Amino acid sequence: MAKRNLSRRQLARIRHTQHERERRSERRGAEIETALEQGRLGAERRGRVRAHYGITLDIEDADEGRVVRCHQRANLPPLVTGDWVTWCPGPDDTGVVVAQQDRHSLLSRPDLRGNLRPVAANIDQIMVVFAVSPATPMALVDRYLVAAALSDIEPVLLLNKADLLAADDVYHRYLAEYEALGYRALKLSALQPLEQSLGPQLQQRTTVFVGQSGVGKSSLVNRLLGETIAVQEVSTATGKGRHTTTRAQLYHLPAGGELIDSPGIREFGLWHIDPQEVVAGFPEFVPHLGQCRFRDCRHRDEPGCALRAAVDSGQVLARRLKSYHNILASLCELNPHQRYE
Numbered sequence: 001m002a003k004r005n006l007s008r009r010q011l012a013r014i015r016h017t018q019h020e021r022e023r024r025s026e027r028r029g030a031e032i033e034t035a036l037e038q039g040r041l042g043a044e045r046r047g048r049v050r051a052h053y054g055i056t057l058d059i060e061d062a063d064e065g066r067v068v069r070c071h072q073r074a075n076l077p078p079l080v081t082g083d084w085v086t087w088c089p090g091p092d093d094t095g096v097v098v099a100q101q102d103r104h105s106l107l108s109r110p111d112l113r114g115n116l117r118p119v120a121a122n123i124d125q126i127m128v129v130f131a132v133s134p135a136t137p138m139a140l141v142d143r144y145l146v147a148a149a150l151s152d153i154e155p156v157l158l159l160n161k162a163d164l165l166a167a168d169d170v171y172h173r174y175l176a177e178y179e180a181l182g183y184r185a186l187k188l189s190a191l192q193p194l195e196q197s198l199g200p201q202l203q204q205r206t207t208v209f210v211g212q213s214g215v216g217k218s219s220l221v222n223r224l225l226g227e228t229i230a231v232q233e234v235s236t237a238t239g240k241g242r243h244t245t246t247r248a249q250l251y252h253l254p255a256g257g258e259l260i261d262s263p264g265i266r267e268f269g270l271w272h273i274d275p276q277e278v279v280a281g282f283p284e285f286v287p288h289l290g291q292c293r294f295r296d297c298r299h300r301d302e303p304g305c306a307l308r309a310a311v312d313s314g315q316v317l318a319r320r321l322k323s324y325h326n327i328l329a330s331l332c333e334l335n336p337h338q339r340y341e
């Protein structure tokens with residue numbers, strides 16, 4: 001009985017907190033509208049979302065570089081880290097985001113209920129990090145390539161832990177194969193200075209790092225950011241210091257370029273993909289598609305399969321066709337009631 005009472009009380013407290021938060025947010029929204037109507041806000045400026053904390057955002061001014069804690073007008077869609085916005089300075093070092101500028105790319109991921117939610121915007125390239133130890137299955141790299149292609153963001157393959165590679169390691173060949181397919185590919189070690197090996201590839205664009213656990217993403221990010229990671233996470237608006245947030249955060253790399261990072265982003269590409277879209281990560285298949293004898297060819301052992309013929313003649317790598325089938329099969333496991341092939 002006592003337990004039930006307690007949980008009821010807890011429930012009431014949670015409801016009360018939620019209600020208070022909503023009221024505060026509504027009040028804040030009304031204040032913003034009044035300030036706008038009365039012309040109490042400063043002139044419009046351009047800025048970029050550095051981080052997102054519930055109803056407030058850290059906006060970095062495009063000209064001055066200062067970071068301002070902002071609310072957003074109620075009529076705006078959900079903004080995410082990396083968004084370019086128009087904002088107006090308000091009183092007490094705060095500001096108001098009044099418009100969202102067009103996005104050229106958007107990363108989304110499903111929430112716990114399976115609804116797709118935006119996570120980060122205006123990303124120019126996805127660094128697909130992989131390694132010989134723990135050995136990354138190439139089908140996983142291919143899966144990231146599918147996800148990157150579907151987001152319309154250029155992937156770059158980054159083979160880390162080059163120091164562990166034997167001269168005749170098969171990973172050298174894998175990398176060369178991707179280069180031959182037209183992908184940009186790098187081979188380096190996070191234990192070595194990165195200015196020459198990785199620096200130029202990061203300049204003048206916004207990058208995210210993805211890849212399986214243990215391949216060295218943290219090592220790369222920490223080495224790239226050095227001391228700046230702690231400093232940049234201090235919000236100038238609150239002065240509260242480092243946020244222990246799992247939300248996406250935008251960092252300026254000391255050697256140039258921007259990095260958006262969060263645990264959620266690092267897992268990018270590992271959730272559901274529409275089976276019909278998998279082929280987007282296999283550009284070399286395109287000339288052969290639609291050439292099979294059967295229109296519904298699954299490219300397995302059907303006679304007259306153009307894709308298999310392309311494998312036999314060396315135009316398509318056998319491992320890439322296998323990878324394609326593996327990805328389809330993994331989607332099937334996620335959703336066993338649907339036929340994907």
Ligand SMILES: Nc1nc2c(ncn2[C@@H]2O[C@H](COP(=O)(O)OP(=O)(O)OP(=O)(O)O)[C@@H](O)[C@H]2O)c(=O)[nH]1
Pocket residue numbers: 160161162163164188189190191192211212213214215216217218219220266
């Ligand atoms: N030999 C070698 N070890 C490396 C290199 N990069 C990272 N490591 C080591 O690999 C291990 C895993 O590195 P992390 O940076 O934690 O890997 P991660 O991808 O961030 O892993 P998660 O946080 O689990 O996603 C650590 O012990 C690193 O010291 C490298 O270039 N060479």
Ligand SMILES: [Zn+2]
Pocket residue numbers: 292297298299300302304305306307308
């Ligand atoms: Zn076929």
